Structures are given as C-alpha cells and as structure tokens.
Amino acid sequence: MGDTHVPTREDDAPITTSKRDDGTADASAYLVEDKGDALVGKTVTINRPRQELYAYWRDVSNLPTFMENVVSVEPIDERRSRWVVKAPAGRTVEWISAITEDVPGEVIAWASEEGADVPNSGRIDFRDAPGGRGTWVTATILYDPPGGAVGKLIAKMFQREPAIQARRELRRFKQLMETGEIATAARTRRELEEEQG
C-alpha cells in the first residue's frame, strides 16, 4: 500500500528514475490509469504527519494555493472536480478529474475523464519517513502532452512543463505545510501579485 516500487524490476529504485524507457508502461500497469505517455515522478520529505498532509491535499479546493498554474479546482461531487489550468501563451486548459483511489492518510489517485484538454492520471502517496522525519510525499503523474513532443518542448520553454511544475508545486506544498507560508522574494504586495500572475 502506498508503495511506488514495482515488483518486476531488478532493483528497489522508483520507476521514475529508470534509465529504461518502459517506465511509463510499468507505471500504468501497476500504479495509475493509463492516460498518457509522459511520466513524472518526485518525492519530497515534509516534516509534518501524513494525516495532516493528506487532509490538506484531499480538499481539492486547497490545491491552487500552492499549484501556481492551477487557476481553479471546483468540486463537482465527492469524487469529481473541474480543473482550469494555465497553458503556454496565455491560454488555459480544462478537464474533469475523478478520484480513482482514496485511502485516508495514504494515497489519493485520480484520472481525467473523457474529453480532457490534457489527459492525465496520477497518484499522491503519503508514507511515514524513516527516522521520524515526517512524511514522504510522492507524486507519480502520467499525462498526454498537448501537441506531443513539440508541444512538450514549447511548454518547457514557457516553464509550464509538468515535470518542472510538479517539482515546484511539491516544494511549495512543503513550504506551506512546514512554515505556514510560501517563500517569496517579493518586496511589495504588488510585486507578489505580479509574480503569481
């Protein structure tokens, strides 16, 4: 439960660190629904209990506080929510996301529904960090980059690339949970608003 390792592999490293190109297949076989062929994975240690972290994440309306590119997440019912997300060149993309697995304090998994602008699926695992260091939060995300490889490259140029975003969003989540705020060098409230764009 909550383990991102895949039993068939030859070592204990997470599939997202594999040099082989079959990581995506393993991810969709064992971890998340198959909603794309680009795989993103990242783990961060957060010096807070996992129940607290899970609870904050499970209330999806909280997510835009640390997900800079997410304009809004509007709950539709207990399981489904409507996402509006910034895309390169001032555009936005939308989808409806449904929770596919939900174990309090351990895992939240989701998949986008048919018709999503950017099909995606993933899971957030919450595990006790060894040595009483809090919680390991692991994000494993599969997505279908808009416009394929070229779209991915363009997105990267605009820093809206999901791998970069996932890394930064996990850092912001950690900052918010550990310190109660998100670090910024803004000197004035106007600068902060410009930064958050």
Next chain:
Amino acid sequence: MRALTWHGKHDVRVETVDDPEIVNPRDAIIRITSTAICGSDLHLYDGYIPTMKAGDILGHEFMGEVVETGPKSTLQKGQRVVVPFTISCGSCFHCSKHQYSACDNGLPADNQDIAQTAYGHPMAGLFGYSHMTGGYAGGQAEYVRVPFSDVGPIVIPDGMEDDKVLFLSDILPTGWMAAENADIEPGDTVAVWGCGPVGLFAVQSAFLMGAERVIAIDHFPRRLELAKRFGAETINFEETKTYEALLEMTGGIGPDACIDSVGLEAHGLFADNVWDQIKVSTFTGTDRTHSIRQAILACRKGGRVSMPAVYGGFVDKFPLGAFMEKGLTLKTGQTHVQHYMPGLLNAIMEEKIDTTFLISHRLPLEQAAEGYRMFHDEQNEVTKIVLKPGMDLAQAA
C-alpha cells in the same frame, strides 16, 4: 526609500525605490540603522556573480529597528534587532538540527532549480545576493523586508551600540564557526589563511577555544598588524615561503588545524570562467586561491582543515592524495548564523570578543557607491565600511 542598487560591473547607485511591505505572515519590516559592505559584495561589484538583475538591492550585514510586523512575527515594534544573512524557515529538518544555512524552505520554489542543478540540493536564501540565492532585496537601504522574522533576527538589549553587535549578522559567526570546525584542542597550533574580517574573528575565536598559538597568513601589513594585536604570530606570504615557514615554526610537525578564510570570499556561485583563470601550480603561494591546497599540504598528519571561505564551483589540482594519505578531516559550510547568534551576543556583552576594531570607515547611506569604490581600491586601509542611513555627511569618519 533610498537604497543601494546594482546595475552592472562597478556600477552601483543610491536610488529611490518603493518601500518594502509585509508580504507573508511571518515577515517584519526593519528600519536600518547600520549596514556593512562585505568582502563578498565586492564580487557582485566586480560583476563575477551570475543571476544578478539591474536594480537589485545589495547588502546582507545589517541591523535596525522593527517598524512593522506580520501576524505571525514574534517581534515587536521598536525592538532593535540584528538580522542573519541567511534566510531560514526554522521548521524544516535541517533547521531543527540547527543546520540553518541548509534550510529547505528559505529559497522561493522557482529559484531552487538552479542551486539544485549546481550543488545537488537547494540551500537557504540569502539577502542581497543574486537570484540564485533567492533574489531577496538586501539591507543597504533605509528599510528591508525580513522573512521568517520569528526565527532569524536577534533582539539586542538597550544600551548596546550598533557597532558592537552588527557583525553578528555574518562575519563574527562565520569566523567562530570556522574555529569550531577546526575542532581545536588545548595546546594546538592553528594556522589561519587570510586576515580579512572572517580570518580575524577566527583568530580571536581560536584562542577562546584553547589554541596555544595562532599563526596568521596574509599580505596586507595592516591586516597582519590587527592579527598580531589579538596575539597571533604572522606570515606575510609575499615575503615568506608559507609552507616552509609553517613547518619551521611548528618544529616540522605542521599546524594541528588549518583555517582557510581566503577562498573567493563570495556567498554564491562563480561563473566557470573565473576558474579558468586559476591555472597556476601548487606551492607558489602568491595566488590567494591556493590557500586551501596549501592548508592541506601544511597541515599536520591527522590534522583538521576548516574552510569557511566560499568556493562556488569546481576546483582543479585539489591535493586529494595528500588529504587521504595524511588522514585529514575537512569541515566547511555556509554559516549557521542563527545557531551562533545568542552565544556570541553574550560573548560580546562579556567583552570576550572585540568587534569594533574592524570598522575603519563610517559613511552615510547616500555615499554607499563611494564606499564600494574605496573598499575595492584600498584594501589595506579600508578594513570595514559601515553605512548609516540618516547619518549627516558632517558626522562621517
């Protein structure tokens, strides 16, 4: 407000900029009363540090009065505080171990990428020092926004003058941690490369920690004179072969502990082209960046090497063989300022450590650009410049 801003190589200006505001709940706004120019500011001035932007406000050694507090700040208006140069959250794993300069959360999330690429991990944020270290506005200004004000700033008792406590912000704890990292034992001989502010504080700290002898190495006569004042023996490396002298002065044993406080004196990453200029052989003793190699070669077998000096990138001709064969220990790191401040404030109050000797010039903030030029051009005479916002030109000394 008025602030010293960076515009390019040898181009800093005092300009009018927007006043800082409370942005996050743990912030405080400080009205600056004293702010020093650091040796590492000169590397910004010389244009060596990448990721600077025109208009950046410099300064990471400062203190002042609390004028505004966010809802989660523990400071109170009117308190006088010294602010550490490192921006650390106080809540992450590293802060809980008092490894404040390794704080996970001091840097904005987006700024962490470049440090992670360069060093493998992002480090704490720094005031007034490039965008790789967070892009935080510095304290060579009338006011500054201080994040995590419940963790960093130390409150100064009434009656303690600024000049006595200002250096708690950086160079005093840095010199102290350098000596602590040398694991000094009673009877030790400690060699200190570089008698800038950090080296001179390391000399004082080493004696307080029980060193029997301290040998200070530099080439500026004025700095060697200051080291001598604190009881150090001196080597002027322009006149003396340093390695040979150290061995002769220790009966062939070598110093028990070696402190390299020369380095590049910078608080950030250096452009790789700087390293390309450093292509001279070991033992010449004339290039200051050789200090770490010389320290390793001179250090006694089984001795300790402490490196407070900042190295930002890669170094070649590192004597790894000597380091291994002699079984040396190397300790280093950016200073965990918050950890050392309370103890060092006590040491100052008990007059165990002299801090004011260092200040050679006091100038109004309006003359900050001139201060940079002086500090850059006249390193023998100018040991430390303290800028005082609001000071009359007539008071300048």
